[in-house]
Amino acid sequence: MKILTTVKKVVDVELNMRVKDGAIVQEGMQYVMNAWDENAVETSIQLKENHHAETTMVSIGGGEDTVKIIRRGFAMGIKNAIQIEDAALDGADSFMYAKVLQKVYEKGVYDLVITGKQAQDTDSGQTGIILAEYLGLPCVSNVIAIEVVDDTHIKASRLGDGGTEIVELTLPAVVTVDVAINVPRLPQTRGIMMAKKMPIDVMDLAALGTSTEEIRSVGPKSKIVEFIAPEARKSGRKFEGDAAAITAQVVGLLASETKVL
Amino acid sequence: MTKVLVIADIKQGVLKSSTAQLLSKAKAIGAEAAVVAMGDNIGSLVPDLAKAGSSTQYIADDPGLKLFSAGPFASCVVNAAKQFGADLIWFGFSESGKAVAPRVAAQLNAACATDITDVKLQDGGIEVIRPAITNKVLQRVAVPGGQLVAVVRAGAFEATEDVTGSENMVKLPPPAADLKAVIRQIVSEESGEIDLGDAGVVVSVGRGVRDQAGIDLVKGLADDLKAGLGSTRAMVDAGLMPHYKQVGQTGKIVAPSLYMAIGISGAIQHLAGMKGSKVILAVNKDPEAPIFNAADYGIVGDLFEVVPILRQEIKKLRG
Ligand SMILES: Cc1cc2nc3c(=O)[nH]c(=O)nc-3n(C[C@H](O)[C@H](O)[C@H](O)COP(=O)(O)OP(=O)(O)OC[C@H]3O[C@@H](n4cnc5c(N)ncnc54)[C@H](O)[C@@H]3O)c2cc1C
Ligand SMILES: Nc1ncnc2c1ncn2[C@@H]1O[C@H](COP(=O)(O)O)[C@@H](O)[C@H]1O
Numbered sequence: 071m072k073i074l075t076t077v078k079k080v081v082d083v084e085l086n087m088r089v090k091d092g093a094i095v096q097e098g099m100q101y102v103m104n105a106w107d108e109n110a111v112e113t114s115i116q117l118k119e120n121h122h123a124e125t126t127m128v129s130i131g132g133g134e135d136t137v138k139i140i141r142r143g144f145a146m147g148i149k150n151a152i153q154i155e156d157a158a159l160d161g162a163d164s165f166m167y168a169k170v171l172q173k174v175y176e177k178g179v180y181d182l183v184i185t186g187k188q189a190q191d192t193d194s195g196q197t198g199i200i201l202a203e204y205l206g207l208p209c210v211s212n213v214i215a216i217e218v219v220d221d222t223h224i225k226a227s228r229l230g231d232g233g234t235e236i237v238e239l240t241l242p243a244v245v246t247v248d249v250a251i252n253v254p255r256l257p258q259t260r261g262i263m264m265a266k267k268m269p270i271d272v273m274d275l276a277a278l279g280t281s282t283e284e285i286r287s288v289g290p291k292s293k294i295v296e297f298i299a300p301e302a303r304k305s306g307r308k309f310e311g312d313a314a315a316i317t318a319q320v321v322g323l324l325a326s327e328t329k330v331l
Numbered sequence: 332m333t334k335v336l337v338i339a340d341i342k343q344g345v346l347k348s349s350t351a352q353l354l355s356k357a358k359a360i361g362a363e364a365a366v367v368a369m370g371d372n373i374g375s376l377v378p379d380l381a382k383a384g385s386s387t388q389y390i391a392d393d394p395g396l397k398l399f400s401a402g403p404f405a406s407c408v409v410n411a412a413k414q415f416g417a418d419l420i421w422f423g424f425s426e427s428g429k430a431v432a433p434r435v436a437a438q439l440n441a442a443c444a445t446d447i448t449d450v451k452l453q454d455g456g457i458e459v460i461r462p463a464i465t466n467k468v469l470q471r472v473a474v475p476g477g478q479l480v481a482v483v484r485a486g487a488f489e490a491t492e493d494v495t496g497s498e499n500m501v502k503l504p505p506p507a508a509d510l511k512a513v514i515r516q517i518v519s520e521e522s523g524e525i526d527l528g529d530a531g532v533v534v535s536v537g538r539g540v541r542d543q544a545g546i547d548l549v550k551g552l553a554d555d556l557k558a559g560l561g562s563t564r565a566m567v568d569a570g571l572m573p574h575y576k577q578v579g580q581t582g583k584i585v586a587p588s589l590y591m592a593i594g595i596s597g598a599i600q601h602l603a604g605m606k607g608s609k610v611i612l613a614v615n616k617d618p619e620a621p622i623f624n625a626a627d628y629g630i631v632g633d634l635f636e637v638v639p640i641l642r643q644e645i646k647k648l649r650g
Contacts, residue, residue: 081464083464083465083467083599084599087464087467087468089468094464094468164433164443165436165437165443168437187581190464190465191463191464192463193445193446193461193462193463193464193465193580194443194444194445195429195433195445196432196433196436196443196445199401199430199433199434199437200433200434200436200437200443202434203433203434203437203438204437207511208402208509208511208512209401209434209512210401210512211401211429211430212426212429212430214574225515228426228430229426229574229575230399230426230427230517231342231399231425231426231427232342232343232399232517232519232520233517233518233519233520233575234517234518234574235398235399235514235516235517236514236515236516236517236518237400237512237513237514237515238512238513238515239511239512240510240511240512243511243512248581249564249581250564250567250568250574250581288440291441291442291443291474291477292442292443292444292472292473292474292479293472293473293475294470294471294472295458295471295472295473296470296471297468297469297470297471298460298468298469298470298471299468299469300462300466300467300468300469303606303611303624303625303627304627305624306611306623306625306626306627306628306629307627307628307629308618308623308626308629308631309628309629309630309631310618310631310632313630313632313633313636313637313640314640316630316631316632317630317632317637317640317641317644318640318644320612320628320630321641321644321645321648322644322648323628324589324610324612324628325648328609328610328627330532330588330589330609330610331589331645331648
């Protein structure tokens with residue numbers, strides 16, 4: 071089984087964000103692998119360990135931070151890496167990324183594509199699903215477990231509205247994984263050392279066999295006009311002291327002040 | 332006139348509140364609204380769908396649509412969108428909506444925005460507001476022209492009384508089954524439980540409750556209030572609570588009039604799922620817990636002591 075896993079560099083969401091003049095203040099920002107993509111990487115590695123899958127990751131983006139997260143993927147256990155870097159992708163949306171991923175898929179031909187359910191910077195949850203549409207492949211999103219049935223079938227469990235839906239997929243297929251699927255392993259020293267020397271196949275759009283026009287034909291369909299700092303919740307009140315007294319007081323306020331009881 | 336197609340949110344044969352909310356918003360922006368409904372044996376919902384504010388009801392009623400499958404559901408929506416000539420296609424917040432919306436967008440070559448909290452029509456274009464980066468910022472997103480497929484965040488739009496509709500059913504042909512993604516089984520949620528998305532009060536447990544006995548204690552409080560019982564991811568990971576009760580960025584988004592966070596630290600991913608609640612009450616023994624920054628009322632104390640008193644006081648209040 072040949073697996074393609076997508077990994078995206080995202081801003082570390084645990085940091086404080088400041089918005090100034092409609093933009094996020096970049097100073098002090100740090101970048102990490104998207105949390106859901108760590109789950110995608112872990113899923114691939116488990117399929118490698120248990121089913122001899124061949125693992126490749128792809129990241130679209132440039133700069134040192136992208137290389138850093140690719141090295142992290144290597145250190146966790148992924149064998150091959152592709153990095154797509156091209157100035158024409160500035161301001162790309164999910165549709166453009168999906169189009170690029172389609173080209174990457176077609177160049178390598180894989181049995182399974184595993185993407186994160188959503189990227190922590192966009193919180194969109196679209197790219198993997200759109201990729202499946204572009205490729206005409208079956209797709210299950212929000213996957214929390216994968217079981218290999220045979221060479222051409224897997225069972226994917228997804229969290230749906232009515233419970234856990236178990237879907238049998240004919241490969242090739244695309245799945246997007248939720249954080250509930252596994253606990254991503256931490257890279258070990260040996261893996262980190264080896265990861266430093268592993269080659270990354272860096273390509274621009276031309277090397278990938280496509281063009282700016284082809285990728286731009288699908289997007290961007292929307293544009294972020296500005297970022298806005300969310301309204302802070304009106305700061306509440308904290309009650310400390312005798313449990314019985316403060317609890318009675320709060321229940322009273324829920325009834326008289328906010329009238330929700 | 333702008334045309335909005337709303338995807339009816341039907342769970343176990345029942346129309347969820349988001350449908351009327353989205354139809355009301357369509358009216359508020361001066362659009363004509365139609366609704367598309369998929370399922371098995373749903374013909375009886377047509378009058379309700381009309382009353383909720385739609386001028387046309389596109390109905391795909393077929394045994395093959397009994398269980399959710401993203402591919403067939405997407406083709407019904409695409410079909411209805413084309414017939415209606417929809418500019419905007421809105422899904423209520425649901426896991427099926429999140430799975431179907433990007434497919435519909437890709438097939439219609441339309442833009443796609445998930446989790447929107449507001450929408451405006453502007454000089455022939457569309458503008459939406461949506462949270463991003465785990466709710467740390469909001470984005471104002473412009474779609475210069477053409478269509479937009481969107482998933483609306485739970486609780487973002489309110490249903491209003493003044494909407495009217497008319498019955499005008501259009502049958503959609505049953506879509507082809509997705510033979511490459513066959514749904515084999517649904518391990519269902521327990522029936523008879525209060526649905527978190529609809530509950531007026533949600534009481535959620537975090538790791539502070541420790542074990543089943545702690546959960547039972549808090550469940551007593553939830554039952555008193557006829558509240559939905561929610562959970563943090565930490566409790567789900569520990570195997571103490573089922574997945575479908577998880578509130579947060581990767582779980583349910585809830586916006587009840589009262590949210591009680593019991594033994595919950597208040598991680599950003601949890602806050603992302605409940606910050607829209609009208610009133611938040613937190614019980615935590617750590618005065619520095621971040622949940623207190625989000626809470627209207629914070630009780631600093633041991634939940635095992637506080638929860639029984641809460642129950643008592645609420646009983647007293649209700650006589
Ligand atoms: C990509 C991603 C997505 C995520 N999605 C979600 C999500 O959707 N929902 C979600 O909830 N989390 C999510 N998380 C996890 C989140 O980051 C936190 O780990 C989780 O919310 C913590 O749960 P908790 O508050 O129950 O546990 P803890 O953080 O361990 O907090 C327990 C709290 O209980 C208090 N406590 C302990 N004993 C008592 C007592 N006797 N009385 C009163 N208080 C007590 C403690 O002071 C503490 O504040 C996600 C994480 C990632 C990386
Ligand atoms: N630039 C990118 N490079 C690699 N993978 C990406 C990129 N953008 C999105 N993805 C993948 O698509 C998933 C969903 O992204 P999004 O649709 O932005 O929420 C992410 O978890 C990634 O796995």
